[in-house]
Structure formats: structure tokens, C-alpha cells
Amino acid sequence: MFASAASIFSNPWNADVLSAAGKARQDGEKGWISRIVQTFQVGVWPWFGTSEDGMDDMMPWGRGTLTTRATEGEAGSSGGAGPEPGGSREVPFYHLPVLLAEVLEILQPAPGKLIFDGTLGGGGHTEALLQKGARVVAMDQDDEALRHASERLKGYADRFCALKGNFRDFPTVLGEAGVIGLDGMLIDIGVSSRHLDAAERGFSFNKDGPLDMRMDTSGPITAADIVNTYDQGALEQILWKYGEEPQARKIVKAILAERVKAPIKTTLQLADLISKVCPKYSKKHPATLTFQALRIETNQELAALEDFLAAAPKWLKPGGRLAVISFHSLEDRVVKHTLQHQSQVWLDRPEWPAPRPNPDCVYRLLSRKPLEATENELSLNPRARSARLRGVERLPQ
Ligand SMILES: C[S@@+](CC[C@H](N)C(=O)[O-])C[C@H]1O[C@@H](n2cnc3c(N)ncnc32)[C@H](O)[C@@H]1O
Numbered sequence: 001m002f003a004s005a006a007s008i009f010s011n012p013w014n015a016d017v018l019s020a021a022g023k024a025r026q027d028g029e030k031g032w033i034s035r036i037v038q039t040f041q042v043g044v045w046p047w048f049g050t051s052e053d054g055m056d057d058m059m060p061w062g063r064g065t066l067t068t069r070a071t072e073g074e075a076g077s078s079g080g081a082g083p084e085p086g087g088s089r090e091v092p093f094y095h096l097p098v099l100l101a102e103v104l105e106i107l108q109p110a111p112g113k114l115i116f117d118g119t120l121g122g123g124g125h126t127e128a129l130l131q132k133g134a135r136v137v138a139m140d141q142d143d144e145a146l147r148h149a150s151e152r153l154k155g156y157a158d159r160f161c162a163l164k165g166n167f168r169d170f171p172t173v174l175g176e177a178g179v180i181g182l183d184g185m186l187i188d189i190g191v192s193s194r195h196l197d198a199a200e201r202g203f204s205f206n207k208d209g210p211l212d213m214r215m216d217t218s219g220p221i222t223a224a225d226i227v228n229t230y231d232q233g234a235l236e237q238i239l240w241k242y243g244e245e246p247q248a249r250k251i252v253k254a255i256l257a258e259r260v261k262a263p264i265k266t267t268l269q270l271a272d273l274i275s276k277v278c279p280k281y282s283k284k285h286p287a288t289l290t291f292q293a294l295r296i297e298t299n300q301e302l303a304a305l306e307d308f309l310a311a312a313p314k315w316l317k318p319g320g321r322l323a324v325i326s327f328h329s330l331e332d333r334v335v336k337h338t339l340q341h342q343s344q345v346w347l348d349r350p351e352w353p354a355p356r357p358n359p360d361c362v363y364r365l366l367s368r369k370p371l372e373a374t375e376n377e378l379s380l381n382p383r384a385r386s387a388r389l390r391g392v393e394r395l396p397q
Pocket residue numbers: 095096097098118119120121122123124125126139140141142145165166167168188189190191192193215304
């Protein structure tokens with residue numbers, strides 16, 4: 001799976017696409033593009049055809065159209081698209097990218113580099129990578145995010161591609177797309193602001209909606225299914241493990257008593273029930289940890305993160321970089337332990353006579369401590385408060 005700098009485009013499949021894309025540009029022929037778009041059910045394809053000369057057309061201030069965002073919430077965003085020379089398309093607010101400057105510092109996007117964004121969301125990080133001239137292959141499991149970002153970034157169609165899927169499956173999805181090596185990888189995990197703001201997605205305990213919480217709305221199980229069908233032990237386990245909720249037992253007892261009367265179907269039904277048995281004793285809503293736990297279970301978030309981290313080293317070229325943004329301590333713990341282990345040259349155990357080389361050592365840590373949002377960023381985007389960014393560089397082998 002390891003790829004040399006040149007090998008992405010020496011792959012025969014890529015060569016086919018390269019020539020097809022070049023021809024399509026010359027002929028205005030779009031048939032092959034729509035065939036591939038249908039395959040991935042997403043409206044943007046692809047950038048493989050971008051040669052170094054072709055890239056000039058797509059440079060940030062060139063003919064490729066950039067997107068400006070209209071809403072007040074995003075005005076002055078660190079991830080804003082900036083002024084647009086070719087006329088702007090207004091796209092409603094979706095999500096403000098966090099730690100944007102820090103992500104760029106780690107990934108060092110530049111023309112010729114191929115970067116994977118496994119959590120496209122509103123497209124803010126991807127847009128900044130594209131503005132620096134990189135090519136981006138992006139994934140998201142949420143159709144709404146894919147639609148939104150594809151529209152926002154359509155001016156970059158020659159070097160941006162959006163694919164539907166869970167980032168835990170990226171090796172299959174990228175393999176099918178013919179990608180065999182990456183200069184950079186980013187995941188900015190968790191939900192987007194859009195998820196929290198849209199009552200109908202069921203993520204918010206402040207807004208009434210169906211108790212859903214699926215990022216991929218075709219996913220097999222909703223939060224309501226968990227709340228109404230899991231047995232007492234399984235529910236307590238989830239609240240302990242994924243919410244670290246000290247009142248897990250009390251909350252689960254209340255859920256069981258309620259659901260025998262009628263199923264718990266909405267976010268406010270559950271939030272009110274929890275408020276009744278766990279009165280508010282801090283600024284946090286009493287349902288915060290339960291909602292976090294249900295979301296993690298519904299979307300299998302930690303398992304997806306572990307799978308992604310295990311597969312990433314095989315896809316990064318030597319010198320390629322990985323950036324991971326997490327939003328709560330459970331995720332950050334997984335990221336920290338995995339990346340630290342994969343960056344440790346020697347292993348030592350008390351029972352060993354001497355340290356041994358670590359067979360899993362594939363990275364160099366870029367910093368021991370995670371990067372956090374500056375005061376300036378927090379004043380613009382309070383949701384960046386809990387974001388932690390960790391970065392590593394792939395060692396040559
Ligand atoms: C915090 S937002 C990303 C925001 C994005 N970086 C931006 O600048 O707008 C997280 C996004 O990742 C997606 N997501 C979360 N977990 C995922 C997974 N395992 N696979 C694919 N997408 C995922 C969510 O649907 C959401 O759109």
C-alpha cells in the first residue's frame with residue numbers, strides 16, 4: 001500500500017482517468033464524469049486530471065470559483081473563503097472549521113500534494129487546503145454534508161472529489177477510486193454545527209426532534225432504538241463507557257420505567273426525563289453525557305476512529321502527515337495513546353532485560369501536547385473550546 005511520490009499518477013487506473021479528464025476538458029465531454037458521479041452518488045468528481053499546467057486554472061485566485069458564506073455566524077471566520085475575484089456563490093452557514101491555521105501548519109498543503117479529508121462536513125478545512133493548491137479527496141457519511149460541501153466547492157471540481165462513506169472504510173473507498181498514497185490526512189471528528197442546530201437530526205437536548213442521532217441517515221440503528229430496546233445492563237454500560245455519566249444507574253432506571261408506558265421517541269422527552277431524575281447542579285445540562293453516550297453508540301464513533309488510526313500509516317507516503325481533531329476526552333485518549341505508541345521507537349517492559357525496537361513505530365510526533373484554540377478563535381467560535389489537535393509525520397521505511 002506504500003506509495004512513492006510519483007506512484008499515485010503512475011497507477012494505470014489513474015492514468016486512464018488522467019487522460020479521460022484531459023480529453024473531457026478539451027472536448028467538453030462529460031459522459032464519463034457522470035458515470036463515476038453516479039457510482040459515488042455525489043456531485044463532484046474528480047481532480048485526477050489536473051496536470052501541473054492545468055492546475056493554474058484551478059488556483060485559489062484563478063478561474064476556479066471560491067465560495068463566500070453569507071451568514072453572520074461565519075463573518076470573519078478563520079476558515080472564511082476570503083474575497084472572491086470571480087463572483088461569489090452564497091452558501092448558508094453550516095459549520096465553522098476549528099484550528100484551521102494549525103491544521104494548515106501540520107498538513108502543509110501545496111500544489112501537487114494529495115490530501116484526504118475524512119470528515120468533509122461543511123467543507124471549511126477542505127476549502128482552505130484547496131486554496132493552498134492541494135488536491136483533496138474527501139469523505140463524509142452524511143449526505144447533507146456531501147451535498148452542501150460539493151456545492152460550496154464546485155469551482156474546484158478538477159482537484160476535489162467528495163465520496164460518501166465512513167472514514168473507517170477509507171481504504172476500500174480510496175482503493176476503488178484508484179488512490180494509492182497520500183501526502184496528508186485529516187479527520188475532524190464528531191458532529192458538525194449543522195447536526196446540533198438541526199432539530200430534525202435529533203442530536204440536541206435543547207431542540208425537540210426525533211431521537212435519531214445518525215450521521216449517516218441510512219445507518220441501521222437510531223438513538224431511539226437503543227433507548228427503547230437495549231436491556232438495563234447494556235444501557236448502563238453505554239452511559240458509563242461513552243458518557244462517563246456518574247448517574248448512569250439512576251438515568252437508566254428512569255428510562256426503563258418510562259418506556260414500559262410508551263416508547264421514548266423525541267429528544268426533549270428524554271432530556272426532560274433526565275432533568276427530572278438528575279437536577280441541574282452545574283452549567284451543564286443534566287442530559288449532556290447521556291446524549292454524548294447515545295451518539296457515540298449510534299454512530300460507533302470510537303470503533304470507527306480506532307479502525308481509521310490503524311489503517312492510516314499504510315496510506316501515508318514517507319513525510320506525509322496526519323492531523324486529528326477530537327472534541328472530548330474519550331476520543332482524545334484513543335488518538336493520544338495510538339499516536340504515541342506508533343511514534344515510540346523503543347518499547348520497554350520491567351520483565352525484559354533490555355528495551356526492544358517497537359515494530360509499530362511508523363510516525364514522528366509533531367508535538368507531545370495537543371494544540372488548542374487560541375483566545376482569538378474562541379471569541380469567534382466558542383464551539384472550538386473543547387477541540388484538541390494532534391499531528392504526526394510518517395517516517396520513511
Ligand atoms: C466536525 S464536522 C467536520 C467539519 C469540517 N472539518 C469543516 O471544516 O466543515 C464532522 C463531520 O464528519 C462527519 N463524520 C463524523 N464521523 C464520521 C465517520 N466516521 N465517517 C465519515 N464522516 C464522519 C460528520 O458527518 C460531519 O459532517
